[in-house]
Amino acid sequence: MRGLSLRQALTAIDCALGYAQQQSLPPLTIVVLDAGAHVKASASADGSGTQRYEIALGKASAALGMGFGTRTFSELVKKGTLPAEFSSAINGATHGRFIPLPGGVLIFEQGQVVGAIGISGASSNADEEVAIAAIEQCGLTAGL
Known part of the structure; x- marks a missing residue:
């Protein structure tokens, strides 16, 4: 397995920040993990809150650790x-x-999991929308 490259991780971050700006979202923090749960890249838009990194990291870690997106986990708890x-x-x-x-x-x-992205700064729904858009703009597939 080739794994997620640094270039792919940085491109995903650029795409996420660009998409968020187009949607007029508040400042976001993005964390991209590789399949081994190591931080491959991260970035915070100017003005992003001080706890946003930990939240974004926690979202990416949760998705990778459970093997499915955090929305799915949240819905399983709600149900x-x-x-x-x-x-x-x-x-x-x-x-x-x-x-x-x-x-x-x-x-x-x-068809292989190569990593996860976590985003924090807007509503959780908007964070997820940005993550999906960024992944797809990189030519990769989002796993919910």
Whole structure:
């Protein structure tokens, strides 16, 4: 497996920031992880909040760790399929690196998970929309 390149990660960040600007969204922070959960690249738009990095990292980590996007996890908790305590327990076990809110999306290339992107700064729905747009603009596939 080739894995996610630095160029792909940086391009995803550029695409995310450009898309957010086109949509007139507030300043975002973006974290891109490789398949081994290592930070490949990150960036914060000017004016992004001081806790946004940790939130974006937690969203990307949650998607990668669970094997599906954070919206799916959030919906499983809302439906009662998973108890809310489960997400709290995972968040504690991962030292705060598990944020089960929309905005954490898996990155696929040729059917293989090569990483994840986490975004924070707008509404969770908008964060997810930006993540999907950035992944697709890079010619990769978003995994929800």
